[in-house]
Amino acid sequence: MSSPETTPSVGTARVKRGMAEMLKGGVIMDVVTPDQAKIAEDAGAVAVMALERVPADIRAQGGVSRMSDPDMIDGIISAVSIPVMAKARIGHFAEAQVLQSLGVDYVDESEVLTPADYANHIDKWRFTVPFVCGATNLGEALRRITEGAAMIRSKGEAGTGDVSNAVTHMRTIRAELKRLSSLPEDELYVAAKELQAPYELVAEVAREGKLPVVLFTAGGIATPADAAMMMQLGAEGVFVGSGIFKSGNPAQRAAAIVKATTFFDDPDVIAKVSRGLGEAMVGINVDDIPVPHRLAERGW
Amino acid sequence: MSTPTVGVLALQGDVREHARSLVESGAVAVAVRRPEELDQVDALVIPGGESTTMWKLAVAFEMFDPIQQRVKAGMPAYGSCAGMIMLADRIEGGIEGQQTLGGLDMVVRRNAFGRQVDSFEYDLDLPGIQGFRAIFIRAPWVESVGNDVEVLARAGDRIVAVRQGPLLATSFHPELTGDARVHSYFVEMVREL
Numbered sequence A: 001m002s003s004p005e006t007t008p009s010v011g012t013a014r015v016k017r018g019m020a021e022m023l024k025g026g027v028i029m030d031v032v033t034p035d036q037a038k039i040a041e042d043a044g045a046v047a048v049m050a051l052e053r054v055p056a057d058i059r060a061q062g063g064v065s066r067m068s069d070p071d072m073i074d075g076i077i078s079a080v081s082i083p084v085m086a087k088a089r090i091g092h093f094a095e096a097q098v099l100q101s102l103g104v105d106y107v108d109e110s111e112v113l114t115p116a117d118y119a120n121h122i123d124k125w126r127f128t129v130p131f132v133c134g135a136t137n138l139g140e141a142l143r144r145i146t147e148g149a150a151m152i153r154s155k156g157e158a159g160t161g162d163v164s165n166a167v168t169h170m171r172t173i174r175a176e177l178k179r180l181s182s183l184p185e186d187e188l189y190v191a192a193k194e195l196q197a198p199y200e201l202v203a204e205v206a207r208e209g210k211l212p213v214v215l216f217t218a219g220g221i222a223t224p225a226d227a228a229m230m231m232q233l234g235a236e237g238v239f240v241g242s243g244i245f246k247s248g249n250p251a252q253r254a255a256a257i258v259k260a261t262t263f264f265d266d267p268d269v270i271a272k273v274s275r276g277l278g279e280a281m282v283g284i285n286v287d288d289i290p291v292p293h294r295l296a297e298r299g300w
Numbered sequence B: 001m002s003t004p005t006v007g008v009l010a011l012q013g014d015v016r017e018h019a020r021s022l023v024e025s026g027a028v029a030v031a032v033r034r035p036e037e038l039d040q041v042d043a044l045v046i047p048g049g050e051s052t053t054m055w056k057l058a059v060a061f062e063m064f065d066p067i068q069q070r071v072k073a074g075m076p077a078y079g080s081c082a083g084m085i086m087l088a089d090r091i092e093g094g095i096e097g098q099q100t101l102g103g104l105d106m107v108v109r110r111n112a113f114g115r116q117v118d119s120f121e122y123d124l125d126l127p128g129i130q131g132f133r134a135i136f137i138r139a140p141w142v143e144s145v146g147n148d149v150e151v152l153a154r155a156g157d158r159i160v161a162v163r164q165g166p167l168l169a170t171s172f173h174p175e176l177t178g179d180a181r182v183h184s185y186f187v188e189m190v191r192e193l
Helices: A013-021 A034-043 A055-061 A070-079 A093-102 A138-146 A164-182 A185-195 A199-208 A224-232 A250-262 A267-274 B015-024 B051-060 B064-072 B082-087 B181-192
Strands: A027-031 A047-050 A084-089 A106-110 A131-135 A151-154 A214-216 A238-240 B005-009 B028-032 B043-046 B077-080 B088-092 B104-109 B120-126 B129-136 B141-145 B150-155 B158-164 B167-170
Touching: A013 A151, A013 A214, A013 B120, A013 B129, A027 A034, A027 A250, A034 A047, A034 A070, A034 A250, A047 A070, A070 A084, A070 A093, A084 A093, A093 A106, A131 A138, A138 A151, A138 A164, A138 A185, A138 A199, A151 A164, A164 A185, A164 A199, A164 A224, A185 A199, A224 A238, A224 A250, A224 A267, A238 A250, A250 A267, A250 B051, B005 B015, B005 B181, B015 B028, B015 B181, B043 B064, B043 B082, B043 B181, B051 B064, B051 B082, B077 B082, B082 B088, B082 B104, B082 B167, B104 B158, B120 B150, B120 B158, B129 B150, B129 B181, B141 B150, B167 B181
Parallel strands: A027 A047, A027 A238, A047 A084, A084 A106, A106 A131, A131 A151, A151 A214, B005 B028, B005 B043, B043 B077, B077 B167, B088 B104
Antiparallel strands: B104 B141, B120 B129, B141 B158, B150 B158, B158 B167
16 A cells, blocks of 8 residues: 555554454454364354364373474464464464464464463564463463463363353453452552552553453353353353364354344343253363463463 | 433343343333244344354244344344344355344354454544444454445454344454444434434
């Protein structure tokens, strides 16, 4: 585009955060092949998340888990017209550079993959592509936003089909937001110190009563009722990982979760879409997972 | 109708941002997910979001035909981005079988400006609105328009804002900027009709 008076600016905070605004009220589905991506698109997903193995398989198979093969990401990008996200390891800025060059629409700096740096997350301001990051509490969310994250999701405990950790994380973030917005201004300095986040951002969040970016939920969502519950707890949209393609009837379950996310506050709709979905993913109780194998505790 | 009631189609997308700009423009804004909610509104905004998702949900929850009938009967409607796609009579780059509500005699190309890394901000002029900071996100553009469609704005040589009678559409997202002038333009259209 060549206009004499203005030139377009790409990669601005508004463009990055705005992309996440467009996903609100929608479901983003983990896919490992172009065929799965197509099923997700046909079911009404607002975006797909390309990854090498779904969290349930990462958990079962062990080993180091990394960014997907570029050929697979290309295949998924060609298969669908909805946005394609992909996961990079925490701190692995080179994987993120590759994903940006492949043209993915959002990078998930994800605890589901094996972290590449145990001290630093990726400096996300350096990228044109926007990032989504996981958080278990408000301080973690604010630290990721400070590093340039344009969207936040609860971590939950991925690959379990157990929604309890996602619930804990959403409730924690919600309670901490409420508390922060009730504080008198002179207490925000200490609040910033406790949250380990910059004062200006903390003051902004206290004033608005919400994060400056979209907040989704992720980790353990396996049924329409799970999605509805998380939306009622304040999530603005839903990531579903293993819950769809590890279930008996992925296409039908995916469409049901999409409908439940839109009508999250209407039990009649949730009841209707929950019928006849077949087997849900078997799942693992988070309590049965030894602490060193819990993914939500990666990242800080 | 000095304070029109404007619905925002709330199946998916940035509903709250549109509602805020509508309120700032002097309208009452309500979320619309059900046919009976559609009956209560004077006009409808179709927000930004994912057009394939909105289409599927509109069909599944029996909203597609009622909205189409209201639009045909002359209800004012405004669509931004995915909403522009929904209001186009014809689209390019849709998924197999993708239907639109239609109403605007034009061809819209989905994701025409590219992927997210190509998304951009750009200053535009619209009739009566100078220097509007427009945010384009995986945005469509208008390939061609019929005789009755008025082109309101271009980005470079691409058509990005149009009006045909009571219908308004933009490729970009005025709801994301906090600048309510495009929404005020629409609310004024609703008042006049």
